[in-house]
Amino acid sequence: xxxxxxxxxxxxxxxxxxxxxxxxxxxxxxxxxxxxxxxxxxxxxxxxxxxxxxxxxxxxxxxxxxxxxxxxxxxxxxxxxxxxxxxxxxxxxxxxxxxxxxxxxxxxxxxxxxxxxxxxxxxxxxxxxxxxxxxxxxxxxxxxxxxxxxxxxxxxxxxxxxxxxxxxxxxxxxxxxxxxxxxxxxxxxxxxxxxxxxxxxxxxxxxxxxxxxxxxxxxxxxxxxxxxxxxxxxxxxxxxxxxxxxxxxxxxxxxxxxxxxxxxxxx
Amino acid sequence: xxxxxxxxxxxxxxxxxxxxxxxxxxxxxxxxxxxxxxxxxxxxxxxxxxxxxxxxxxxxxxxxxxxxxxxxxxxxxxxxxxxxxxxxxxxxxxxxxxxxxxxxxxxxxxxxxxxxxxxxxxxxxxxxxxxxxxxxxxxxxxxxxxxxxxxxxxxxxxxxxxxxxxxxxxxxxxxxxxxxxxxxxxxxxxxxxxxxxxxxxxxxxxxxxxxxxxxxxxxxxxxxxxxxxxxxxxxxxxxxxxxxxxxxxxxxxxxxxxxxxxxxxxxxxxxxxxxxxxxxxxxxxxxxxxxxxxxxxxxxxxxxxxxxxxxxxxx
Numbered sequence: 001x002x003x004x005x006x007x008x009x010x011x012x013x014x015x016x017x018x019x020x021x022x023x024x025x026x027x028x029x030x031x032x033x034x035x036x037x038x039x040x041x042x043x044x045x046x047x048x049x050x051x052x053x054x055x056x057x058x059x060x061x062x063x064x065x066x067x068x069x070x071x072x073x074x075x076x077x078x079x080x081x082x083x084x085x086x087x088x089x090x091x092x093x094x095x096x097x098x099x100x101x102x103x104x105x106x107x108x109x110x111x112x113x114x115x116x117x118x119x120x121x122x123x124x125x126x127x128x129x130x131x132x133x134x135x136x137x138x139x140x141x142x143x144x145x146x147x148x149x150x151x152x153x154x155x156x157x158x159x160x161x162x163x164x165x166x167x168x169x170x171x172x173x174x175x176x177x178x179x180x181x182x183x184x185x186x187x188x189x190x191x192x193x194x195x196x197x198x199x200x201x202x203x204x205x206x207x208x209x210x211x212x213x214x215x216x217x218x219x220x221x222x223x224x225x226x227x228x229x230x231x232x233x234x235x236x237x238x239x240x241x242x243x244x245x246x247x248x249x250x251x252x253x254x255x256x257x258x259x260x261x262x263x264x265x266x267x
Numbered sequence: 268x269x270x271x272x273x274x275x276x277x278x279x280x281x282x283x284x285x286x287x288x289x290x291x292x293x294x295x296x297x298x299x300x301x302x303x304x305x306x307x308x309x310x311x312x313x314x315x316x317x318x319x320x321x322x323x324x325x326x327x328x329x330x331x332x333x334x335x336x337x338x339x340x341x342x343x344x345x346x347x348x349x350x351x352x353x354x355x356x357x358x359x360x361x362x363x364x365x366x367x368x369x370x371x372x373x374x375x376x377x378x379x380x381x382x383x384x385x386x387x388x389x390x391x392x393x394x395x396x397x398x399x400x401x402x403x404x405x406x407x408x409x410x411x412x413x414x415x416x417x418x419x420x421x422x423x424x425x426x427x428x429x430x431x432x433x434x435x436x437x438x439x440x441x442x443x444x445x446x447x448x449x450x451x452x453x454x455x456x457x458x459x460x461x462x463x464x465x466x467x468x469x470x471x472x473x474x475x476x477x478x479x480x481x482x483x484x485x486x487x488x489x490x491x492x493x494x495x496x497x498x499x500x501x502x503x504x505x506x507x508x509x510x511x512x513x514x515x516x517x518x519x520x521x522x523x524x525x526x527x528x529x530x531x532x533x534x535x536x537x538x539x540x541x542x543x544x545x546x547x548x549x550x551x552x553x554x555x556x557x558x559x560x561x562x563x564x565x566x567x568x569x570x571x572x573x574x575x576x577x578x579x580x581x582x
Contacts, residue, residue, distance in 0.1 A: 004342060010372045018360055099356030103417060105322045106350040107373040108342045266283075266323055 007109025008117040015121020019087065020128070028083055029129045035079060036072055036137050043071035044144040064145030065138065066229045069157050072137055073225035076161055077218040081168045081196065085189040087126055088172030091118050092262060093179045115262040119173055119255055126169065127162050134158055156228045163247050164221040170255035177262040210237060220246035271334030273298045273425050273456035274319060278328035281314050288314040290480040291328060296458060296473075298424070301451050303471030304460040305573055311480040312460045313353065316429050319458070320350045333424050346374065349423035353430040353460075355414030359403030363394055363413055366402055367420050374421040388416040393442070408439050415443070419450065426450060427458045432466060444470055468569040478577040488569060495575045500525055503545055505534040505552065506561035514555035521547050532560075 019025050092115070095101040104114060138154050171192055179185035196216045204212040213219040214237060223243040226232035234243050274296040281289040289311040296302045306312045317323040318330050321341035329336060335343040357366055367385035368378075376384065389398045392412040397405070405413065411431065418426060428447070432440045440463070447470055451457050461467050467474060468488060475485040484491060510529050518534065519527045523542030528535050534552075538544055545564060552559055 006375060007373050010369070014358075014369060018358065021360065098359075099352070099354045100358060102317075102320075102322060102350070102352040103355055103357075103370070103414070106320045106345060106348065106352075107370065108345040109373060110342065 004108075004110040004113040007107060008113040008120070011104075011109065011114055011117030012121040012124065015091070015118050016124045019122055019125035025087065025125065025129070028086055029133070032079065032083055032130070033133045033136075035075065036133055037140065039072050039075045040068055040137050040140050040144070043068040044141065064147035065141035065149040066153055068141040068145065069138065069149070069153070070225060070229040072134075072141075073157065073161065073229065074222065076164065077222050078197075080161070080165050081193050081218075084126065084165045084168030085172045085175075085193060088119075088122050088169045089176055089185045089189040090182045091122055091173050092176040093182055093185045094176075096180070097182055111263040111265075112259050115173070115177070115259040119170065119258070122173075123162075123166055123169055126165055130161065130165060131158055134161060153229055157225070160221060160224050160228070160247060163251050164217060166251040167217045167247075167254065170251055170253075170258055174254050174258035174261060177258050177265065210235070214238070214246065217247075217250040220244075220250060270298055271331070272296060273300065273333060274302075274458060275331040276315075276319075276328065277330075279315065279318060279325055279330050280327035281311075281318060281323065282326045287480050289318070289325075289477075292477070292482045293328075294475055294482060294485050296456065298456050299451070299454060300473060301447065301457040301459060301471045303467035303474040304458060304477065305462075305464070305467060305474055306477035307577060310477045312477055313429055315477065316350075316427055316458075316460060320348060320427055321345060347424045349418035349421065349426045349455075351411075351414045351418040351426075351428045351431055353433060355410060355417075357402040357405075357410065357413065359401060362399050362401055363389055363405075364398045366413060367416055370417045371420045376421065384420055388420055391446075392416045408435055411435060411439070411443075415446070419455075423455065425456045425458065429460045430462060431459070432461070432463060440466065464569040464573055474569075476573060476576045484576045488572065491572045491576070495572050497540065500540060501538045501542065501564060503536045503538060503548065503562065503564045505536065505548065505559060506563075507532055507534055507552070508558040508560060510534055510557065511555065514552055514557050517551050517555050518548055521551060524548070 090097075092101075095104060105111070109117075134157065135154075138149060138157070142149055172189060175188045175192065176185050179188060196218065200212060200216050204210065220243045223234035223238075224240075224247055227234050227240050227243075234240050238246065272295045274294075276295075277293050279289060279292040280287065292311075292315060304312055304315070314323065318325050318337060319332060321337045321344050324338055329338070331337070332344045333347045335347070337344050358369075361369065364382075364385050367388055368381045371381040371384060386395075386398065389395050392415060394409060394412055394416070397409065402410070402413065411434075415428075415431065418428070426447075431447075432443050435443070444466060447457055447459070459467065459471060471488070473485065473487050474491070476483045486494075509532070515527055515529060515534065518524060518536060521544050523539045523544040525537040525539055527537075536548055545562070549559060549562060
């Protein structure tokens with residue numbers, strides 16, 4: 001098992017470095033950074049010009065940077081899945097297509113360690129720029145509002161965002177483990193995004209059951225962010241800790257399935 | 268206490284749904300051997316190799332490499348093998364040096380030694396000038412060399428090569444052949460799967476022939492040759508200045524001669540199994556006024572052996 005853990009770190013390091021240097025990552029991060037900064041600027045401007053927002057108390061608005069970060073988190077619910085799926089959809093299938101998987105599998109490392117190492121590498125490579133960009137977002141929000149923000153809110157904002165992105169990275173890796181071609185993986189990734197954004201919403205409207213929304217990772221993330229940053233009640237479906245647990249479970253469950261699927265594959 | 272065989276399989280079987288790709292293969296390859304693994308396309312060579320390298324799990328049976336079970340101790344097996352697949356892909360964004368160092372890292376080789384070994388390997392494989400070039404710029408031959416280097420960077424006990432020279436030009440094939448011999452002299456057991464029969468005939472001490480998932484024969488080429496030759500008629504070709512019908516008729520009447528035919532300035536005589544009539548044929552031709560220019564009795568080459576085994580069984 002010692003060799004396997006070492007192998008895991010070798011794979012994670014390669015994925016981390018390779019992703020950080022990739023053109024794909026640069027493009028995605030430039031888009032992400034610009035959109036985050038734009039959201040902060042527009043959010044701050046909006047707050048300075050408008051009165052209280054529907055459903056938010058005047059006290060909440062006075063928090064300044066926290067509410068701007070809440071805007072950012074709502075924006076991440078939309079763009080985050082695309083970002084994460086775009087990075088992970090081919091993490092395994094690429095190895096099959098370029099015929100490098102056999103060379104990797106013949107090294108002293110278990111299949112579970114390969115799958116986990118790849119996830120950790122891609123996760124790390126996404127986490128680093130996201131933490132940097134989001135930290136800049138916090139700093140900018142503080143600067144624009146002229147008010148401070150709690151360390152618990154800042155850390156919570158960063159951690160929850162990473163968990164949410166990790167969820168879609170894990171889903172992307174699961175798709176990649178199942179797919180035989182990169183085209184199939186891309187299409188499945190788009191399908192997953194539509195499923196969570198459109199299909200579940202339609203289903204919720206048709207069934208008039210709010211519980212359907214719990215099947216969308218964005219619901220738990222959004223509920224946690226709302227409670228953490230602007231004190232919005234998460235609703236009656238689950239207590240607040242339930243949403244936190246759900247946010248963690250949403251990342252862990254698809255990751256475990258992805259590892260098991262890859263382990264059982266007979267390449 | 269005797270050392271474990273380098274590779275040992277017992278009833279090794281792989282099924283994909285209704286298809287039995289490898290059917291109950293049992294063979295032993297001793298340490299220090301160069302073992303050739305032959306078979307037509309789709310015979311089960313690569314599937315067998317993938318089980319030996321632990322990439323694929325057997326459906327039934329066992330495979331041991333250096334005494335370690337491929338199913339129960341895959342990491343121990345992987346520590347001891349080097350594997351070069353028939354089509355080796357690399358990460359195009361890495362240089363040749365970085366690629367070798369990456370693969371070497373799995374074996375706990377310290378970084379200084381990794382760098383040193385990577386440089387040595389690239390020199391040995393004639394890739395020294397391309398050490399800092401990205402792999403995506405490499406030709407097929409260069410990739411094959413890099414795959415070979417990555418298979419031996421950790422100095423394995425057993426080297427498993429799947430069609431290592433496929434698609435290479437003659438100088439590259441010659442180079443690889445020399446390298447395989449060198450490694451074998453250094454004590455590495457070689458398991459070589461190849462379509463190139465001449466290559467196998469030149470470098471392998473023993474061969475195994477697989478067809479439709481079944482191991483048809485395992486032996487030295489010499490033993491298989493004598494087995495094949497003892498069970499088939501022998502063909503003698505006599506080069507002559509000119510041939511007459513009378514001389515041909517005289518040869519035809521020699522006991523043990525099955526058939527005689529002339530092709531331009533050659534007389535082709537088929538003899539019964541075990542016939543010793545070659546000197547009699549020569550004498551008869553001379554007595555009939557025929558000038559003999561050459562006389563060859565063709566031995567079965569590996570192609571004959573291979574075809575005989577896969578067509579009729581050769582166990």
